Amino acid sequence: MSTATETKVKTIKGGSWLIEDVAPQDVFTPEDFSDEQKLMAQTAEEFMDQEVVPRSKELEEKKIETNVELLRKMAGLGLLGMDIPEKFGGLELDKVTGMILAEMLAHEGSFAVSHGGHTGIGSWPIVFYGNEAQKQKYLPKICSGEWLSAYALTEPHCGSDALALTTRAELSPDGKTYLLNGTKMWITNAGFADLFMTFAKVGGDKITCFIVEKGFPGVSTGAEEHKMGIMGSSTRTLILEDARVPAENLLGEIGKGHKIAFNCLNMGRLKLGAGAVGGSKYALGYAIRYSKERTAFGKAIGEFGLIQQKIARTSAHIYAAESMLYRTAAMIDSILEGVTHDSPDGTQLILRGIEEYAIECSIMKVMGSETLDYSCDEAVQIYGGYGYSKDYPVERFYRDARINRIFEGTNEINRLLIPGLLLRRAMKGELALIPAAKKLLDEITGFPSLKEESAELLAQEKKCVADAKKIVLMVAGAAMQKFTDKLVDQQEILGHIADMIMDVYACESSLLRTLKLAASSSEEKARLHMDLTQIYFAEAAARIEGEAKAALTAIAEGDLLRTQLAALKRFTKYIPTNTVVAGHRVARASLESNGWPLNTH
Ligand SMILES: Cc1cc2nc3c(=O)[nH]c(=O)nc-3n(C[C@H](O)[C@H](O)[C@H](O)COP(=O)(O)OP(=O)(O)OC[C@H]3O[C@@H](n4cnc5c(N)ncnc54)[C@H](O)[C@@H]3O)c2cc1C
Secondary structure, eight states: OBOOOOSOOOOOOTTGGGTSOOOGGGSOOGGGOOHHHHHHHHHHHHHIIIIIGGGHHHHHTTOHHHHHHHHHHHHTTTTTOTTSOGGGTOOOBOHHHHHHHHHHHTTSHHHHHHHHIIIIITTHHHHHHOOHHHHHHHHHHHHHTSSOEEEEOOBTTBSTTGGGOOOEEEEOTTSSEEEEEEEEEEEETTTTOSEEEEEEEETTTEEEEEEEETTSTTEEEOOOOOOSSOTTSOEEEEEEEEEEEEGGGEESOTTOHHHHHHHHHHHHHHHHHHHHHHHHHHHHHHHHHHHHHOEETTEEGGGSHHHHHHHHHHHHHHHHHHHHHHHHHHHHHHHTTTOOTTSTTHHHHHHHHHHHTHHHHHHHHHHHHHHHHHHHHHHHHHHGGGGGSTTSHHHHHHHHHGGGGTSSSOHHHHHHHHHHHHHHHHHTTSSTHHHHHHHHHHHHHSOOOOOOOOOSTTHHHHHHHHHHHHHHHHHHHHHHHHHGGGGGGOHHHHHHHHHHHHHHHHHHHHHHHHHHHHHHSOTTTTHHHHHHHHHHHHHHHHHHHHHHHHHHHHHOOHHHHHHHHHHHHHTOOOOOOOHHHHHHHHHHHHHHHTSOSOOOO
16 A cells, blocks of 8 residues: 555554553644645645536536546546556555545535445455456456446345345356346446446355446346435446356355455445545535625624534534544554555455454444534524525535435444444453453442542543543443343444444544644644534533433443442543633634634645
């Protein structure tokens, strides 16, 4: 992997931040972008401004051919081969740069989704699992845009429960061809794709991936779906009726297709998070500029406290999501440092590296998509009646955003995955959650320590993060003790635990970023970062306490519950900052910068 990341960070195990202290210098932040990364961002931004945004109306009018034309134009910049090895014509970019680019494309949801469908889940199966002949045949064409690609897993009767797919693949008696039968549903890019990464069952139950070309006999697509948003993207069924797929187009191994499907989704989730961060900034930017122009009661609406509060809160959420995004991407880059597809076992190492951070990828998917919906919703509100009109941009943003909570694993499925993966790693002894929970129990049953308040910068927030980690351990420990192996059936409790884990990651990522910046600049310069962090903490600390209480009341009752709630009180002593004053400062900075005030690209 060619890496443009100059700032090195400590390699840590996925999820280990939940039980270990992390130092500010150990995380990567957007303030660490290299000149090369900024240059890539500029290239993508110029392409969007000059080529894509002016054609927004055509995309909204469902002119899907415009999308195809733009994708092919983008190939000229190399941006269809971001994750493809250089020897096949790609750029093999580091993950941080990949996320910066995904952010840039988010102004046009239709285009971003089509680009992601092609360069991500439509290409990664070949990049990671293809043999040399398959890579040579397909990857150069994918990079050049000569062939566009799609990923076909979902079926009409199963999306979340993807392994229940019923598309069948049977080998012909001469062993040369597989006959595929079945229907795939909601396939992004289906209307123009030349290639479909298609999942089918061989021998009745062995999930297997095939590279299906549009031109193979028996392959066709249905009509365009009538969607709520991302109008310029193509979404159709893929119909396979005795589709004849040459045996050499089987990808990876028979019966290992689920690994391909899920590993590719991990990376897809992180990229979706990046697009969501970018989209949130665009929506906020429109809202900020509108709030300066629109007057009511004799002044610009951006001067009103409740509008400033929306700007400040939205900004704090974006700050947290952005901090998590680049922290995660850099952790993947760090574990993959020096590894390329050409290294011995390179592809396997890359896959394992990405899998290591599956928890963080799921967190980014959920937090990113929910930050985007929140930002778009508040942007519509700031526009008032005009926000509800198709003549103004935020109406489209609002509709385009909504799909992100549904695809790449719904947010419910990802919420279940987050504690599920953590607990599985704990049970396997890969993550020292159990010893940490035992240590915590000693602390809870002992006398509370009466440490003096520290005068360090953001000392309260540091303590809040440490306490929040203990709350997660306490609640997860109590849930495991009560439900043991039946905990998987307690979805609401797992959901509360997931929400707390996500807020811990968000709080810690914001805090470490701010502390890292403050260590190398004046407190005055770091003021805006501190405000954003403290506004997020004020909300998150209250949320974490609420989630913990809701979970504990579903786990225990009577004296046990009272004891657990008393223990919880020891860890919920955070005193929030004055968010009104901090919010005014954030809003002022945003109004002065005419948009997202921390443009680091
Ligand atoms: C515009 C668009 C583009 C898409 N692009 C692609 C693509 O390119 N390729 C592809 O393969 N697929 C694609 N999809 C499909 C998408 O991934 C699925 O829609 C998604 O995975 C959800 O599956 P479903 O629609 O069958 O909903 P279901 O699985 O039926 O879920 C319905 C609801 O039940 C919840 N639910 C389901 N199971 C559980 C559970 N165990 N616990 C708790 N709640 C649960 C879900 O979270 C959801 O809220 C696309 C979909 C859309 C709308």
